[in-house]
Amino acid sequence: xxxxxxxxxxxxxxxxxxxxxxxxxxxxxxxxxxxxxxxxxxxxxxxxxxxxxxxxxxxxxxxxxxxxxxxxxxxxxxxxxxxxxxxxxxxxxxxxxxxxxxxxxxxxxxxxxxxxxxxxxxxxxxxxxxxxxxxxxxxxxxxxxxxxxxxxxxxxxxxxxxxxxxxxxxxxxxxxxxxxxxxxxxxxxxxxxxxxxxxxxxxxxxxxxxxxxxxxxxxxxxxxxxxxxxxxxxxxxxxxxxxxxxxxxxxxxxxxxxxxxxxxxxxxxxx
Amino acid sequence: xxxxxxxxxxxxxxxxxxxxxxxxxxxxxxxxxxxxxxxxxxxxxxxxxxxxxxxxxxxxxxxxxxxxxxxxxxxxxxxxxxxxxxxxxxxxxxxxxxxxxxxxxxxxxxxxxxxxxxxxxxxxxxxxxxxxxxxxxxxxxxxxxxxxxxxxxxxxxxxxxxxxxxxxxxxxxxxxxxxxxxxxxxxxxxxxxxxxxxxxxxxxxxxxxxxxxxxxxxxxxxxxxxxxxxxxxxxxxxxxxxxxxxxxxxxxxxxxxxxxxxxxxxxxxxxxxxxxxxxxxxxxxxxxxxxxxxxxxxxxxxxxxxxxxxxxxxxxxxxxxxxxxxxxxxxxxxxxxxxxxxxxxxxxxxxxxxxxxxxxxxxxxxxxxxxxxxxxxxxxxxxxxxxxxxxxxxxxxxxxxxxxxxxxxxxxxxxxxxxxxxxxxxxxxxxxxxxxxxxxxxxxxxxxxxxxxxxxxxxxxxxxxxxxxxxxxxxxxxxxxxxxxxxxxxxxxxxxxxxxxxxxxxxxxxxxxxxxxxxxxxxxxxxxxxxxxxxxxxxxxxxxxxxxxxxxxxxxxxxxxxxxxxxxxxxxxxxxxxxxxxxxxxxxxxxxxxxxxxxxxxxxxxxxxxxx
Numbered sequence: 104x105x106x107x108x109x110x111x112x113x114x115x116x117x118x119x120x121x122x123x124x125x126x127x128x129x130x131x132x133x134x135x136x137x138x139x140x141x142x143x144x145x146x147x148x149x150x151x152x153x154x155x156x157x158x159x160x161x162x163x164x165x166x167x168x169x170x171x172x173x174x175x176x177x178x179x180x181x182x183x184x185x186x187x188x189x190x191x192x193x194x195x196x197x198x199x200x201x202x203x204x205x206x207x208x209x210x211x212x213x214x215x216x217x218x219x220x221x222x223x224x225x226x227x228x229x230x231x232x233x234x235x236x237x238x239x240x241x242x243x244x245x246x247x248x249x250x251x252x253x254x255x256x257x258x259x260x261x262x263x264x265x266x267x268x269x270x271x272x273x274x275x276x277x278x279x280x281x282x283x284x285x286x287x288x289x290x291x292x293x294x295x296x297x298x299x300x301x302x303x304x305x306x307x308x309x310x311x312x313x314x315x316x317x318x319x320x321x322x323x324x325x326x327x328x329x330x331x332x333x334x335x336x337x338x339x340x341x342x343x344x345x346x347x348x349x350x351x352x353x354x355x356x357x358x359x360x361x362x363x364x365x366x367x368x369x370x371x372x373x374x
Numbered sequence: 375x376x377x378x379x380x381x382x383x384x385x386x387x388x389x390x391x392x393x394x395x396x397x398x399x400x401x402x403x404x405x406x407x408x409x410x411x412x413x414x415x416x417x418x419x420x421x422x423x424x425x426x427x428x429x430x431x432x433x434x435x436x437x438x439x440x441x442x443x444x445x446x447x448x449x450x451x452x453x454x455x456x457x458x459x460x461x462x463x464x465x466x467x468x469x470x471x472x473x474x475x476x477x478x479x480x481x482x483x484x485x486x487x488x489x490x491x492x493x494x495x496x497x498x499x500x501x502x503x504x505x506x507x508x509x510x511x512x513x514x515x516x517x518x519x520x521x522x523x524x525x526x527x528x529x530x531x532x533x534x535x536x537x538x539x540x541x542x543x544x545x546x547x548x549x550x551x552x553x554x555x556x557x558x559x560x561x562x563x564x565x566x567x568x569x570x571x572x573x574x575x576x577x578x579x580x581x582x583x584x585x586x587x588x589x590x591x592x593x594x595x596x597x598x599x600x601x602x603x604x605x606x607x608x609x610x611x612x613x614x615x616x617x618x619x620x621x622x623x624x625x626x627x628x629x630x631x632x633x634x635x636x637x638x639x640x641x642x643x644x645x646x647x648x649x650x651x652x653x654x655x656x657x658x659x660x661x662x663x664x665x666x667x668x669x670x671x672x673x674x675x676x677x678x679x680x681x682x683x684x685x686x687x688x689x690x691x692x693x694x695x696x697x698x699x700x701x702x703x704x705x706x707x708x709x710x711x712x713x714x715x716x717x718x719x720x721x722x723x724x725x726x727x728x729x730x731x732x733x734x735x736x737x738x739x740x741x742x743x744x745x746x747x748x749x750x751x752x753x754x755x756x757x758x759x760x761x762x763x764x765x766x767x768x769x770x771x772x773x774x775x776x777x778x779x780x781x782x783x784x785x786x787x788x789x790x791x792x793x794x795x796x797x798x799x800x801x802x803x804x805x806x807x808x809x810x811x812x813x814x815x816x817x818x819x820x821x822x823x824x825x826x827x828x829x830x831x832x833x834x835x836x837x838x839x840x841x842x843x844x845x846x847x848x849x850x851x852x853x854x855x856x857x858x859x860x861x862x863x864x865x866x867x868x869x870x871x872x873x874x875x876x877x878x879x880x881x882x883x884x885x886x887x888x889x890x891x892x893x894x895x896x897x898x899x900x901x902x903x904x905x906x907x908x909x910x911x912x913x914x915x916x917x918x919x920x921x922x923x924x925x926x927x928x929x930x931x932x933x934x935x936x937x938x939x940x941x942x943x944x945x946x947x948x949x950x951x952x953x954x955x956x957x958x959x960x961x962x963x964x965x966x967x968x969x970x971x972x973x974x975x976x977x978x979x980x981x982x983x984x985x986x
Binding site: 122235 | 712903956
């Protein structure tokens with residue numbers, strides 16, 4: 104009986120050890136909630152808001168940044184607007200697009216129409232893309248979302264935005280992050296995560312390099328300047344960086360209290 | 375062996391082949407009604423692939439479509455029951471595999487101890503088999519109750535194979551009972567061949583059952599022959615033979631053997647600890663050693679099967695692959711590293727303790743501490759995360775989320791190198807154990823040893839060079855390219871070394887006999903750790919395999935709209951897995967207890983109320 108009790112105690116101890124390590128030894132990352140499917144009022148949108156919807160879809164539901172990031176899994180898209188015309192003339196191009204907008208749309212639903220050298224499926228000699236058709240399968244972007252992503256890609260890569268905002272009838276469903284809009288966020292990390300600041304800036308443990316490093320930004324800028332930098336990023340552009348890179352619609356996305364929390368956080372980042 | 379003894383083997387093979395062909399026919403025939411009722415006997419397979427009756431699209435559900443019971447979390451119930459069914463299923467599929475091999479070894483060597491051990495293993499399986507069936511029934515009821523639309527969708531597509539599964543279960547039961555209850559009846563002469571044939575048939579049916587169940591699971595991950603709306607447009611075989619079916623089949627078959635070995639190892643350990651005599655202690659020590667050997671032998675190729683499965687997941691869907699390895703589940707692999715580290719360290723510790731059975735092992739004792747250092751070092755490399763979780767001030771002090779030096783150990787090439795080191799050095803432990811009581815007498819023994827040393831040194835250097843070059847000096851997309859040649863190097867070391875050893879130690883002189891039973895009690899706890907860690911690890915990996923579907927019942931075509939559609943976090947999953955492991959272990963203890971009392975035949979005076 105004593106051996107039985109010893110074995111039971113040992114077993115429970117081992118299980119408790121694994122459980123404890125899983126709960127307290129590693130960060131508890133909370134997975135994102137499934138995307139909501141609901142109607143969105145496209146008719147009331149400005150082009151800036153439509154581009155912002157594209158950015159949100161690109162970084163969220165579209166899961167584009169899983170591969171299109173600096174890890175080298177898929178080509179970066181920061182210049183895709185500029186190189187699209189060259190690709191249309193490339194002999195390897197096998198799609199039917201005539202314009203940059205059509206090319207970008209096609210690359211989302213028929214990714215194998217043109218595969219960037221070195222990024223094809225293994226053994227396909229760059230004729231087949233590993234990227235899925237994002238209008239179906241697990242991603243399932245709707246037509247308005249596809250158009251919004253195309254608008255975002257044009258905008259973010261410095262090309263002219265030619266996409267027209269779809270009419271309401273056509274925009275049956277699109278992702279709306281209802282939960283995010285329900286209540287203002289109160290933690291700077293959550294606000295930074297919501298805006299995706301870390302994609303471009305080094306801030307709050309994230310290491311983006313596209314924009315200025317914000318780890319010690321409080322030592323350089325006061326609250327007034329920080330508020331301006333969020334709401335009107337091109338008013339003063341940091342040395343060595345280009346204007347027009349940062350979205351100008353954070354004023355629309357942030358609630359007033361969230362903006363102040365974010366500004367306070369950055370102002371306190373001095374060391 | 376007698377020449378005329380080969381005849382039953384021939385008939386056994388014929389029987390198994392016919393059975394397998396018949397099953398394939400059953401699977402196809404059972405799907406015939408929807409294929410074409412008007413199809414003529416000469417209908418081509420191309421025609422058969424076009425269903426005459428249209429399949430419905432995947433239902434679009436809302437939360438209200440999911441029945442609920444007050445106070446019952448339907449997902450947790452289904453999760454726990456499915457996991458318990460899987461643990462027992464893995465055990466009862468695996469044990470007959472090595473029971474068959476042990477029985478055959480007993481026949482080959484004419485050593486009856488093997489036969490007794492094989493019988494004891496299968497005895498434990500009998501009760502576990504009943505529990506597997508009961509849990510399977512409970513899982514079916516749970517799915518019907520809580521996820522009726524999902525069950526219905528899958529049943530419409532898989533009805534042919536589900537019917538075949540039910541028939542196979544009857545076949546499995548019949549063969550298992552004949553195999554177990556006929557063990558002593560079918561002893562001696564050609565009757566033993568009949569018994570061995572039953573064992574072969576038992577394994578064939580058991581694997582078929584597992585493959586069919588795997589098809590339903592993998593269809594949910596990588597659906598085949600369906601359009602974007604979820605309308606099924608193929609035959610049953612197309613649904614079974616989906617993209618991830620074979621990778622899961624291979625991974626589960628190997629893992630099951632390792633798992634089965636670890637569970638019977640725990641059984642032997644418990645019997646060893648509570649043995650009443652030296653003879654009994656020696657028997658269960660020997661049984662525990664064999665169980666550990668089986669577990670390690672299957673554990674060594676398991677990481678490779680895992681790599682293959684992961685590569686296939688990436689090949690099927692890069693998005694799914696990245697969700698698995700780089701998304702929310704990335705930290706799960708640090709937990710996995712702890713568990714696999716525990717498995718390797720406990721298995722090695724048991725081997726080192728086992729060297730105490732022979733006085734001849736003292737020659738190798740000095741090397742053990744170096745093996746231990748390498749194993750711990752490799753474990754720590756595997757354990758090192760890439761991105762550190764830091765407070766803002768820590769982040770500023772460190773200058774980024776990656777440590778200047780240790781950050782380099784966080785990427786896959788470093789971990790691939792580490793796991794190959796774990797495997798090679800575990801094999802080295804086994805090699806030392808195997809030699810502990812012997813001295814090679816062949817004239818070329820010195821040269822053979824030198825060749826083995828050269829093999830290990832060159833192989834390990836190759837593993838390091840491949841890992842460092844591909845990991846740190848090539849383009850990112852080639853970072854994991856070294857994994858295949860690294861694996862091949864490890865396999866070459868193991869296979870070539872086994873071949874050299876086999877010839878070198880043929881007719882070797884025994885310098886100090888193995889004294890079975892001369893093991894410290896603490897060594898047995900290594901076997902318990904092995905069993906518990908394996909169980910917990912299987913539960914964890916079951917969570918991630920299912921979790922990468924995210925909010926989909928069937929990836930990309932059938933959305934999960936239940937209130938529990940969210941992906942649970944790691945801590946929550948760890949809690950469910952821990953509860954499941956405790957339940958499973960309690961049931962296993964019950965199974966062991968039944969096996970123990972089944973063997974007791976106390977001599978009593980009189981019968982019931984009859985006076986003595």
